[in-house]
Amino acid sequence: MTMARVLVIGGGIAGLTAAHRLRQRLGPGAEIVLAEASDRLGGKIHSLPFAGLTVEAGAESLLAARPEPAALAEEVGLGEALRRPGEYPAALLLDGELKPFPAGTFMGLPRTIDDIASYLSTEGLAEAKRERPTSGPLLGPEEDRSIGDLVAQQLGIEVRDRLLEPILAGIYAGDLDRLSVAAVMPQLATHLRTHQRLTDAVCAMLPAPEPNQPKRPNPLATIEGGLGRLVRATAQHAKPDLRLRTTVRQLRGRPGGGWHAVCGPVPYPSLIAADAVVVAVPATPAAQLLEGHATTAVAALREVDYASVALATFAFPSGTTLPAHSGFLVPASSGHEIKAATFFTRKWPHLTTEDAPVIMRVSLGRYGAVRSLQRPDADLANLALREVRACLGSDGGTELPEPLKWRVNRWGGGLPQYTPGHSLRMSQARAELAQLGGIALAGAAADGVGIAACIASGRAAADSVADQVL
Ligand SMILES: Cc1cc2nc3c(=O)[nH]c(=O)nc-3n(C[C@H](O)[C@H](O)[C@H](O)COP(=O)(O)OP(=O)(O)OC[C@H]3O[C@@H](n4cnc5c(N)ncnc54)[C@H](O)[C@@H]3O)c2cc1C
Structure with a gap:
Protein backbone atom coordinates (compact mmCIF):
# COMPACT_ATOMS: atom_id res chain seq x y z
CA MET A 1 0.00 0.00 0.00
CA THR A 2 1.39 3.38 -0.95
CA MET A 3 0.26 6.90 -1.80
CA ALA A 4 2.78 7.03 -4.66
CA ARG A 5 1.86 8.71 -7.92
CA VAL A 6 2.87 6.86 -11.07
CA LEU A 7 2.38 8.12 -14.61
CA VAL A 8 1.82 5.69 -17.47
CA ILE A 9 2.33 7.29 -20.88
CA GLY A 10 0.42 5.53 -23.68
CA GLY A 11 -2.98 3.84 -23.50
CA GLY A 12 -2.27 0.83 -25.74
CA ILE A 13 -2.37 -2.67 -24.30
CA ALA A 14 1.15 -2.33 -22.83
CA GLY A 15 0.31 0.91 -20.98
CA LEU A 16 -3.05 -0.45 -19.81
CA THR A 17 -1.50 -3.66 -18.52
CA ALA A 18 1.14 -1.59 -16.74
CA ALA A 19 -1.59 0.54 -15.10
CA HIS A 20 -3.51 -2.60 -14.08
CA ARG A 21 -0.40 -4.23 -12.62
CA LEU A 22 0.51 -1.02 -10.78
CA ARG A 23 -2.94 -1.02 -9.20
CA GLN A 24 -2.43 -4.64 -8.10
CA ARG A 25 1.01 -3.88 -6.68
CA LEU A 26 0.44 -0.42 -5.18
CA GLY A 27 -3.11 -0.83 -3.91
CA PRO A 28 -6.16 1.47 -3.98
CA GLY A 29 -4.40 4.46 -2.38
CA ALA A 30 -1.89 4.91 -5.20
CA GLU A 31 -2.55 7.51 -7.85
CA ILE A 32 -2.05 6.07 -11.31
CA VAL A 33 -2.29 8.66 -14.06
CA LEU A 34 -2.68 7.34 -17.61
CA ALA A 35 -1.91 9.87 -20.35
CA GLU A 36 -3.07 8.94 -23.86
CA ALA A 37 -2.55 11.21 -26.85
CA SER A 38 -5.63 10.12 -28.80
CA ASP A 39 -9.29 10.23 -27.79
CA ARG A 40 -9.56 6.49 -27.09
CA LEU A 41 -7.75 3.65 -25.34
CA GLY A 42 -6.39 0.55 -27.08
CA GLY A 43 -3.81 1.84 -29.56
CA LYS A 44 -3.48 -0.85 -32.26
CA ILE A 45 -6.48 -2.68 -30.76
CA HIS A 46 -9.68 -1.13 -32.09
CA SER A 47 -12.91 -3.11 -32.25
CA LEU A 48 -15.52 -1.40 -34.41
CA PRO A 49 -19.04 -2.26 -35.60
CA PHE A 50 -19.22 -3.41 -39.22
CA ALA A 51 -22.18 -4.92 -41.07
CA GLY A 52 -23.97 -5.72 -37.81
CA LEU A 53 -20.97 -7.44 -36.19
CA THR A 54 -17.98 -6.31 -34.15
CA VAL A 55 -15.01 -6.57 -36.50
CA GLU A 56 -11.48 -5.66 -35.47
CA ALA A 57 -10.03 -2.67 -37.32
CA GLY A 58 -6.56 -3.53 -36.01
CA ALA A 59 -5.23 -6.53 -34.10
CA GLU A 60 -7.60 -9.51 -34.10
CA SER A 61 -6.01 -12.38 -32.22
CA LEU A 62 -4.17 -13.23 -29.02
CA LEU A 63 -1.34 -15.76 -28.97
CA ALA A 64 -2.93 -18.18 -26.52
CA ALA A 65 0.15 -20.41 -26.67
CA ARG A 66 1.64 -17.81 -24.29
CA PRO A 67 0.06 -17.55 -20.84
CA GLU A 68 -0.19 -13.75 -20.56
CA PRO A 69 -3.34 -13.01 -22.63
CA ALA A 70 -5.47 -15.61 -20.83
CA ALA A 71 -4.07 -14.53 -17.46
CA LEU A 72 -4.96 -10.89 -18.13
CA ALA A 73 -8.41 -11.86 -19.43
CA GLU A 74 -9.02 -13.90 -16.23
CA GLU A 75 -7.83 -11.08 -13.97
CA VAL A 76 -10.19 -8.56 -15.55
CA GLY A 77 -13.18 -10.91 -15.61
CA LEU A 78 -13.09 -11.98 -19.26
CA GLY A 79 -11.80 -15.53 -18.88
CA GLU A 80 -15.17 -16.88 -19.99
CA ALA A 81 -15.17 -14.67 -23.08
CA LEU A 82 -12.03 -16.20 -24.63
CA ARG A 83 -12.82 -17.87 -27.96
CA ARG A 84 -10.70 -20.16 -30.13
CA PRO A 85 -10.65 -20.22 -33.94
CA GLY A 86 -12.50 -22.92 -35.87
CA GLU A 87 -10.96 -26.01 -37.38
CA TYR A 88 -10.23 -24.61 -40.85
CA PRO A 89 -6.50 -24.44 -41.57
CA ALA A 90 -4.76 -21.35 -42.92
CA ALA A 91 -3.57 -21.66 -46.51
CA LEU A 92 -0.69 -20.41 -48.58
CA LEU A 93 -1.08 -19.22 -52.18
CA LEU A 94 1.64 -20.98 -54.18
CA ASP A 95 1.74 -21.20 -57.96
CA GLY A 96 -1.90 -20.15 -58.15
CA GLU A 97 -3.07 -22.82 -55.73
CA LEU A 98 -4.22 -22.59 -52.10
CA LYS A 99 -2.33 -25.17 -50.06
CA PRO A 100 -2.81 -25.74 -46.33
CA PHE A 101 0.04 -24.10 -44.41
CA PRO A 102 2.60 -26.91 -43.83
CA ALA A 103 1.77 -28.70 -40.58
CA GLY A 104 4.43 -29.44 -38.00
CA LEU A 206 9.08 -28.40 -31.69
CA PRO A 207 9.47 -32.12 -30.97
CA ALA A 208 7.62 -34.42 -33.36
CA PRO A 209 4.26 -35.48 -31.92
CA GLU A 210 4.09 -38.97 -30.41
CA PRO A 211 1.78 -41.41 -32.22
CA ASN A 212 -1.83 -41.03 -30.98
CA GLN A 213 -0.96 -37.73 -29.29
CA PRO A 214 -3.93 -35.32 -29.62
CA LYS A 215 -3.53 -32.58 -32.23
CA ARG A 216 -1.95 -29.41 -30.86
CA PRO A 217 -4.70 -26.82 -30.25
CA ASN A 218 -4.77 -23.75 -32.48
CA PRO A 219 -2.43 -21.30 -30.70
CA LEU A 220 -4.73 -18.30 -31.23
CA ALA A 221 -7.70 -16.88 -29.35
CA THR A 222 -9.82 -13.76 -29.25
CA ILE A 223 -12.48 -12.23 -27.02
CA GLU A 224 -16.16 -12.60 -27.81
CA GLY A 225 -17.44 -9.10 -28.50
CA GLY A 226 -14.01 -7.90 -29.64
CA LEU A 227 -10.59 -7.26 -28.16
CA GLY A 228 -11.87 -3.80 -27.24
CA ARG A 229 -13.57 -5.50 -24.29
CA LEU A 230 -10.14 -6.50 -22.97
CA VAL A 231 -9.02 -2.88 -23.31
CA ARG A 232 -12.05 -1.55 -21.44
CA ALA A 233 -12.01 -4.20 -18.72
CA THR A 234 -8.28 -3.69 -18.10
CA ALA A 235 -8.84 0.06 -17.78
CA GLN A 236 -11.77 -0.51 -15.40
CA HIS A 237 -9.64 -2.71 -13.15
CA ALA A 238 -6.67 -0.31 -13.22
CA LYS A 239 -8.91 2.63 -12.20
CA PRO A 240 -6.46 5.22 -13.49
CA ASP A 241 -6.84 8.97 -13.46
CA LEU A 242 -7.39 8.86 -17.21
CA ARG A 243 -6.24 11.79 -19.34
CA LEU A 244 -7.30 11.27 -22.95
CA ARG A 245 -6.17 13.74 -25.66
CA THR A 246 -3.02 14.28 -23.58
CA THR A 247 0.23 14.07 -25.49
CA VAL A 248 3.28 14.00 -23.24
CA ARG A 249 5.92 16.04 -25.06
CA GLN A 250 8.81 15.93 -22.66
CA LEU A 251 9.99 14.41 -19.39
CA ARG A 252 11.94 16.52 -16.91
CA GLY A 253 13.72 15.13 -13.87
CA ARG A 254 12.21 16.57 -10.66
CA PRO A 255 14.65 17.99 -8.13
CA GLY A 256 14.77 15.44 -5.30
CA GLY A 257 13.54 12.54 -7.48
CA GLY A 258 10.63 11.66 -9.69
CA TRP A 259 9.51 13.28 -12.93
CA HIS A 260 7.54 16.09 -14.47
CA ALA A 261 5.75 15.24 -17.71
CA VAL A 262 5.23 18.23 -19.96
CA CYS A 263 1.89 18.15 -21.80
CA GLY A 264 -0.35 20.61 -23.58
CA PRO A 265 0.40 23.22 -26.25
CA VAL A 266 3.90 24.72 -26.30
CA PRO A 267 2.77 28.25 -25.29
CA TYR A 268 0.62 26.91 -22.39
CA PRO A 269 2.33 23.77 -21.08
CA SER A 270 0.83 21.78 -18.24
CA LEU A 271 2.84 19.51 -15.97
CA ILE A 272 2.02 16.12 -14.50
CA ALA A 273 4.19 15.32 -11.48
CA ALA A 274 4.94 11.66 -10.76
CA ASP A 275 7.21 9.60 -8.53
CA ALA A 276 7.78 7.18 -11.39
CA VAL A 277 6.92 6.82 -15.06
CA VAL A 278 6.17 3.95 -17.46
CA VAL A 279 6.81 4.93 -21.07
CA ALA A 280 4.55 2.73 -23.25
CA VAL A 281 4.49 4.56 -26.58
CA PRO A 282 6.00 3.74 -30.02
CA ALA A 283 9.73 4.19 -30.58
CA THR A 284 9.77 7.75 -31.98
CA PRO A 285 7.81 9.42 -29.14
CA ALA A 286 9.60 7.18 -26.60
CA ALA A 287 12.99 8.39 -27.88
CA GLN A 288 11.72 11.98 -27.74
CA LEU A 289 10.66 11.55 -24.10
CA LEU A 290 13.99 10.03 -23.05
CA GLU A 291 16.07 12.61 -24.94
CA GLY A 292 18.55 14.28 -22.60
CA HIS A 293 18.18 11.54 -19.96
CA ALA A 294 19.31 8.25 -21.51
CA THR A 295 21.61 8.36 -24.55
CA THR A 296 21.83 4.58 -25.02
CA ALA A 297 18.06 4.10 -24.78
CA VAL A 298 17.41 6.95 -27.22
CA ALA A 299 19.89 5.47 -29.72
CA ALA A 300 18.32 2.00 -29.35
CA LEU A 301 14.81 3.38 -29.91
CA ARG A 302 15.91 5.44 -32.91
CA GLU A 303 17.06 2.19 -34.57
CA VAL A 304 13.46 0.91 -34.59
CA ASP A 305 11.85 1.73 -37.91
CA TYR A 306 8.17 1.04 -38.67
CA ALA A 307 6.18 -0.48 -41.52
CA SER A 308 2.77 0.84 -42.51
CA VAL A 309 -0.15 -1.45 -43.20
CA ALA A 310 -3.79 -1.20 -44.23
CA LEU A 311 -6.74 -3.53 -43.84
CA ALA A 312 -9.57 -3.64 -46.37
CA THR A 313 -12.62 -5.34 -44.84
CA PHE A 314 -15.56 -6.62 -46.88
CA ALA A 315 -19.01 -7.93 -45.97
CA PHE A 316 -20.39 -10.40 -48.52
CA PRO A 317 -23.97 -11.70 -48.55
CA SER A 318 -24.76 -14.48 -46.12
CA GLY A 319 -24.14 -17.88 -47.74
CA THR A 320 -21.20 -16.70 -49.88
CA THR A 321 -18.99 -19.77 -50.34
CA LEU A 322 -15.30 -19.62 -49.63
CA PRO A 323 -12.55 -22.25 -49.84
CA ALA A 324 -12.29 -24.48 -46.76
CA HIS A 325 -9.60 -22.38 -45.07
CA SER A 326 -9.50 -19.68 -42.41
CA GLY A 327 -7.78 -17.47 -44.97
CA PHE A 328 -4.60 -17.43 -47.00
CA LEU A 329 -1.16 -15.87 -47.05
CA VAL A 330 0.33 -14.45 -50.23
CA PRO A 331 4.12 -14.50 -50.75
CA ALA A 332 5.61 -11.24 -52.08
CA SER A 333 7.24 -13.32 -54.81
CA SER A 334 3.75 -13.98 -56.28
CA GLY A 335 3.72 -10.36 -57.50
CA HIS A 336 0.46 -9.56 -55.67
CA GLU A 337 0.21 -6.47 -53.49
CA ILE A 338 -2.07 -8.12 -50.92
CA LYS A 339 -0.27 -10.04 -48.16
CA ALA A 340 -3.12 -12.06 -46.74
CA ALA A 341 -6.86 -12.50 -46.64
CA THR A 342 -8.61 -13.65 -43.48
CA PHE A 343 -12.02 -15.28 -43.83
CA PHE A 344 -12.96 -13.57 -40.60
CA THR A 345 -16.35 -15.10 -39.91
CA ARG A 346 -15.05 -18.54 -40.82
CA LYS A 347 -11.92 -18.19 -38.67
CA TRP A 348 -14.01 -17.09 -35.67
CA PRO A 349 -17.09 -19.35 -35.62
CA HIS A 350 -18.64 -17.48 -32.67
CA LEU A 351 -19.34 -14.65 -35.17
CA THR A 352 -21.16 -16.91 -37.62
CA THR A 353 -24.92 -17.05 -37.52
CA GLU A 354 -27.28 -18.27 -40.20
CA ASP A 355 -28.01 -14.93 -41.81
CA ALA A 356 -24.89 -13.01 -40.79
CA PRO A 357 -22.78 -11.62 -43.63
CA VAL A 358 -19.50 -13.29 -44.58
CA ILE A 359 -16.64 -11.02 -43.50
CA MET A 360 -13.22 -10.99 -45.13
CA ARG A 361 -10.23 -8.86 -44.07
CA VAL A 362 -7.48 -8.30 -46.62
CA SER A 363 -4.14 -6.92 -45.50
CA LEU A 364 -1.76 -4.82 -47.53
CA GLY A 365 1.56 -3.10 -46.89
CA ARG A 366 5.10 -4.35 -46.79
CA TYR A 367 8.12 -2.64 -45.26
CA GLY A 368 9.59 -0.12 -47.68
CA ALA A 369 6.65 -0.33 -50.11
CA VAL A 370 4.79 2.73 -48.80
CA ARG A 371 3.63 3.81 -52.26
CA SER A 372 1.37 0.80 -52.62
CA LEU A 373 -0.78 2.24 -49.80
CA GLN A 374 -0.82 5.77 -51.21
CA ARG A 375 -4.17 5.39 -52.92
CA PRO A 376 -7.59 6.67 -51.90
CA ASP A 377 -9.57 4.21 -49.76
CA ALA A 378 -11.89 3.18 -52.61
CA ASP A 379 -8.92 2.39 -54.89
CA LEU A 380 -7.22 0.38 -52.17
CA ALA A 381 -10.42 -1.59 -51.50
CA ASN A 382 -10.85 -2.21 -55.26
CA LEU A 383 -7.26 -3.39 -55.57
CA ALA A 384 -7.70 -5.72 -52.58
CA LEU A 385 -10.91 -7.18 -53.98
CA ARG A 386 -9.48 -7.59 -57.50
CA GLU A 387 -6.45 -9.42 -56.16
CA VAL A 388 -8.47 -11.66 -53.82
CA ARG A 389 -10.71 -12.55 -56.77
CA ALA A 390 -7.65 -13.36 -58.87
CA CYS A 391 -6.20 -15.54 -56.09
CA LEU A 392 -9.46 -17.39 -55.46
CA GLY A 393 -10.31 -17.62 -59.14
CA SER A 394 -7.05 -19.32 -59.95
CA ASP A 395 -7.76 -21.81 -57.17
CA GLY A 396 -10.68 -23.71 -58.63
CA GLY A 397 -12.80 -20.70 -59.45
CA THR A 398 -14.46 -19.44 -56.23
CA GLU A 399 -16.66 -16.57 -57.44
CA LEU A 400 -16.96 -13.70 -54.99
CA PRO A 401 -20.16 -11.65 -55.26
CA GLU A 402 -20.15 -7.86 -54.94
CA PRO A 403 -19.60 -6.85 -51.32
CA LEU A 404 -22.52 -5.35 -49.40
CA LYS A 405 -20.16 -3.08 -47.54
CA TRP A 406 -16.44 -2.31 -47.28
CA ARG A 407 -14.10 -0.19 -45.17
CA VAL A 408 -10.39 0.56 -45.08
CA ASN A 409 -8.40 0.99 -41.86
CA ARG A 410 -4.89 2.37 -42.10
CA TRP A 411 -2.06 1.91 -39.63
CA GLY A 412 0.68 4.30 -40.71
CA GLY A 413 3.89 3.27 -38.92
CA GLY A 414 1.94 0.44 -37.27
CA LEU A 415 4.49 -2.35 -37.02
CA PRO A 416 7.99 -2.06 -35.54
CA GLN A 417 10.90 -3.64 -37.39
CA TYR A 418 13.55 -5.20 -35.18
CA THR A 419 16.93 -5.29 -36.89
CA PRO A 420 19.75 -7.61 -35.73
CA GLY A 421 21.05 -6.58 -32.31
CA HIS A 422 17.65 -5.19 -31.18
CA SER A 423 17.34 -7.37 -28.06
CA LEU A 424 20.86 -6.53 -26.90
CA ARG A 425 20.33 -2.82 -27.54
CA MET A 426 17.10 -2.93 -25.52
CA SER A 427 18.74 -4.68 -22.57
CA GLN A 428 21.48 -2.03 -22.61
CA ALA A 429 18.76 0.65 -22.75
CA ARG A 430 17.07 -0.92 -19.72
CA ALA A 431 20.34 -1.07 -17.79
CA GLU A 432 20.75 2.66 -18.40
CA LEU A 433 17.17 3.43 -17.32
CA ALA A 434 17.69 1.40 -14.15
CA GLN A 435 20.53 3.79 -13.27
CA LEU A 436 18.19 6.76 -13.73
CA GLY A 437 15.57 5.26 -11.45
CA GLY A 438 11.79 5.64 -11.43
CA ILE A 439 11.36 5.05 -15.16
CA ALA A 440 10.64 1.98 -17.28
CA LEU A 441 10.00 1.24 -20.92
CA ALA A 442 7.18 -0.98 -22.21
CA GLY A 443 5.42 -1.97 -25.40
CA ALA A 444 5.97 -3.17 -28.91
CA ALA A 445 8.87 -0.80 -29.62
CA ALA A 446 10.98 -2.62 -27.05
CA ASP A 447 9.67 -6.12 -26.46
CA GLY A 448 7.86 -7.61 -29.44
CA VAL A 449 4.95 -6.89 -31.68
CA GLY A 450 2.37 -9.39 -30.39
CA ILE A 451 -0.28 -8.45 -27.85
CA ALA A 452 1.01 -11.26 -25.59
CA ALA A 453 4.51 -9.76 -25.65
CA CYS A 454 3.08 -6.28 -24.98
CA ILE A 455 1.10 -7.56 -21.97
CA ALA A 456 4.25 -9.20 -20.59
CA SER A 457 6.20 -6.04 -21.25
CA GLY A 458 3.67 -3.73 -19.52
CA ARG A 459 3.55 -6.01 -16.51
CA ALA A 460 7.35 -6.19 -16.20
CA ALA A 461 7.68 -2.40 -16.51
CA ALA A 462 5.04 -1.92 -13.80
CA ASP A 463 6.84 -4.38 -11.51
CA SER A 464 10.12 -2.60 -12.00
CA VAL A 465 8.74 0.84 -11.04
CA ALA A 466 6.55 -0.59 -8.25
CA ASP A 467 9.68 -2.11 -6.68
CA GLN A 468 11.17 1.38 -6.65
CA VAL A 469 8.26 3.36 -5.20
CA LEU A 470 7.09 0.86 -2.58
C1 LIG B 1 -3.11 -3.86 -38.36
C2 LIG B 1 -2.47 -4.55 -37.20
C3 LIG B 1 -2.85 -5.85 -36.89
C4 LIG B 1 -2.27 -6.50 -35.81
N1 LIG B 1 -2.69 -7.75 -35.51
C5 LIG B 1 -2.24 -8.35 -34.40
C6 LIG B 1 -2.80 -9.58 -33.98
O1 LIG B 1 -3.74 -10.10 -34.58
N2 LIG B 1 -2.29 -10.15 -32.85
C7 LIG B 1 -1.27 -9.58 -32.14
O2 LIG B 1 -0.85 -10.16 -31.13
N3 LIG B 1 -0.75 -8.39 -32.50
C8 LIG B 1 -1.22 -7.76 -33.59
N4 LIG B 1 -0.73 -6.54 -33.96
C9 LIG B 1 0.31 -5.92 -33.13
C10 LIG B 1 -0.23 -5.39 -31.80
O3 LIG B 1 -1.55 -4.98 -31.96
C11 LIG B 1 0.60 -4.20 -31.32
O4 LIG B 1 1.98 -4.47 -31.41
C12 LIG B 1 0.26 -3.86 -29.87
O5 LIG B 1 -1.14 -3.70 -29.70
C13 LIG B 1 1.02 -2.61 -29.47
O6 LIG B 1 0.66 -2.24 -28.17
P1 LIG B 1 1.42 -1.06 -27.43
O7 LIG B 1 0.68 -0.78 -26.18
O8 LIG B 1 2.87 -1.37 -27.34
O9 LIG B 1 1.36 0.19 -28.41
P2 LIG B 1 0.18 0.95 -29.13
O10 LIG B 1 -0.99 0.09 -29.32
O11 LIG B 1 0.83 1.59 -30.30
O12 LIG B 1 -0.23 2.06 -28.07
C14 LIG B 1 0.58 3.19 -27.82
C15 LIG B 1 -0.33 4.34 -27.42
O13 LIG B 1 0.49 5.45 -27.07
C16 LIG B 1 -0.16 6.63 -27.50
N5 LIG B 1 0.86 7.69 -27.60
C17 LIG B 1 1.83 7.83 -28.55
N6 LIG B 1 2.62 8.89 -28.24
C18 LIG B 1 2.12 9.41 -27.09
C19 LIG B 1 2.53 10.51 -26.26
N7 LIG B 1 3.60 11.27 -26.57
N8 LIG B 1 1.79 10.79 -25.15
C20 LIG B 1 0.71 10.03 -24.82
N9 LIG B 1 0.31 8.96 -25.57
C21 LIG B 1 1.01 8.66 -26.68
C22 LIG B 1 -0.79 6.22 -28.83
O14 LIG B 1 -1.85 7.10 -29.18
C23 LIG B 1 -1.26 4.81 -28.54
O15 LIG B 1 -2.58 4.76 -28.08
C24 LIG B 1 -1.28 -5.85 -35.03
C25 LIG B 1 -0.89 -4.55 -35.34
C26 LIG B 1 -1.47 -3.90 -36.41
C27 LIG B 1 -1.05 -2.50 -36.73
Missing part, protein backbone atom coordinates in the same frame (compact mmCIF):
# COMPACT_ATOMS: atom_id res chain seq x y z
CA THR A 105 6.62 -26.51 -39.03
CA PHE A 106 7.63 -23.47 -37.01
CA MET A 107 6.44 -20.55 -39.12
CA GLY A 108 7.18 -22.60 -42.23
CA LEU A 109 10.58 -23.79 -41.00
CA PRO A 110 10.59 -27.59 -41.05
CA ARG A 111 11.83 -30.33 -38.75
CA THR A 112 12.65 -32.37 -41.85
CA ILE A 113 12.81 -31.26 -45.45
CA ASP A 114 10.22 -33.92 -46.36
CA ASP A 115 7.64 -31.89 -44.40
CA ILE A 116 7.89 -29.08 -46.97
CA ALA A 117 8.88 -30.98 -50.11
CA SER A 118 5.55 -30.40 -51.86
CA TYR A 119 5.86 -26.61 -51.35
CA LEU A 120 9.13 -26.32 -53.28
CA SER A 121 10.20 -26.62 -56.91
CA THR A 122 12.60 -29.41 -57.87
CA GLU A 123 15.52 -26.97 -57.66
CA GLY A 124 14.25 -25.47 -54.39
CA LEU A 125 13.93 -28.93 -52.86
CA ALA A 126 17.44 -29.90 -53.97
CA GLU A 127 18.76 -26.66 -52.43
CA ALA A 128 16.93 -27.31 -49.13
CA LYS A 129 18.33 -30.84 -49.01
CA ARG A 130 21.86 -29.46 -49.23
CA GLU A 131 21.59 -28.30 -45.59
CA ARG A 132 24.84 -29.23 -43.89
CA PRO A 133 25.87 -28.82 -40.25
CA THR A 134 28.06 -25.75 -39.68
CA SER A 135 31.37 -26.14 -37.85
CA GLY A 136 29.95 -24.48 -34.72
CA PRO A 137 26.50 -23.40 -33.47
CA LEU A 138 24.50 -21.36 -35.97
CA LEU A 139 24.50 -18.38 -33.57
CA GLY A 140 27.25 -17.36 -31.15
CA PRO A 141 26.32 -16.57 -27.50
CA GLU A 142 25.60 -12.85 -28.11
CA GLU A 143 25.30 -13.04 -31.88
CA ASP A 144 22.26 -12.01 -33.86
CA ARG A 145 21.61 -11.98 -37.59
CA SER A 146 18.83 -11.50 -40.06
CA ILE A 147 16.35 -14.35 -40.23
CA GLY A 148 16.08 -14.08 -44.02
CA ASP A 149 19.81 -14.39 -44.48
CA LEU A 150 20.05 -17.33 -42.07
CA VAL A 151 17.22 -19.32 -43.67
CA ALA A 152 18.36 -18.63 -47.25
CA GLN A 153 21.87 -19.74 -46.34
CA GLN A 154 20.79 -22.93 -44.57
CA LEU A 155 17.73 -24.07 -46.53
CA GLY A 156 17.73 -21.99 -49.69
CA ILE A 157 15.90 -19.03 -51.14
CA GLU A 158 12.63 -20.86 -51.78
CA VAL A 159 12.16 -21.81 -48.11
CA ARG A 160 12.73 -18.16 -47.27
CA ASP A 161 10.50 -16.71 -49.97
CA ARG A 162 7.70 -19.27 -50.27
CA LEU A 163 7.26 -20.32 -46.63
CA LEU A 164 8.82 -17.89 -44.15
CA GLU A 165 8.28 -14.59 -45.96
CA PRO A 166 4.48 -14.76 -46.18
CA ILE A 167 4.07 -15.52 -42.49
CA LEU A 168 6.52 -12.87 -41.29
CA ALA A 169 5.09 -10.35 -43.78
CA GLY A 170 1.73 -11.03 -42.12
CA ILE A 171 3.04 -10.39 -38.60
CA TYR A 172 5.66 -7.69 -39.17
CA ALA A 173 5.04 -6.48 -42.72
CA GLY A 174 8.78 -7.00 -42.56
CA ASP A 175 11.73 -7.31 -44.85
CA LEU A 176 13.21 -10.67 -43.86
CA ASP A 177 16.73 -9.60 -44.62
CA ARG A 178 16.43 -6.85 -41.99
CA LEU A 179 14.53 -8.72 -39.27
CA SER A 180 16.49 -9.99 -36.27
CA VAL A 181 16.19 -13.70 -35.52
CA ALA A 182 16.77 -13.08 -31.80
CA ALA A 183 13.96 -10.52 -31.62
CA VAL A 184 11.34 -12.11 -33.86
CA MET A 185 12.00 -15.77 -32.99
CA PRO A 186 13.63 -15.69 -29.56
CA GLN A 187 12.81 -19.34 -28.83
CA LEU A 188 14.38 -20.51 -32.07
CA ALA A 189 17.40 -18.26 -31.49
CA THR A 190 18.03 -20.02 -28.16
CA HIS A 191 18.22 -23.36 -29.97
CA LEU A 192 20.34 -21.91 -32.77
CA ARG A 193 22.96 -21.14 -30.11
CA THR A 194 23.37 -24.87 -29.43
CA HIS A 195 22.68 -26.46 -32.84
CA GLN A 196 24.60 -26.65 -36.08
CA ARG A 197 21.62 -27.27 -38.38
CA LEU A 198 18.50 -25.18 -38.63
CA THR A 199 16.27 -28.27 -38.88
CA ASP A 200 17.85 -29.66 -35.68
CA ALA A 201 17.09 -26.37 -33.88
CA VAL A 202 13.46 -26.60 -35.06
CA CYS A 203 13.27 -30.25 -33.87
CA ALA A 204 14.60 -29.23 -30.44
CA MET A 205 11.99 -26.50 -30.18
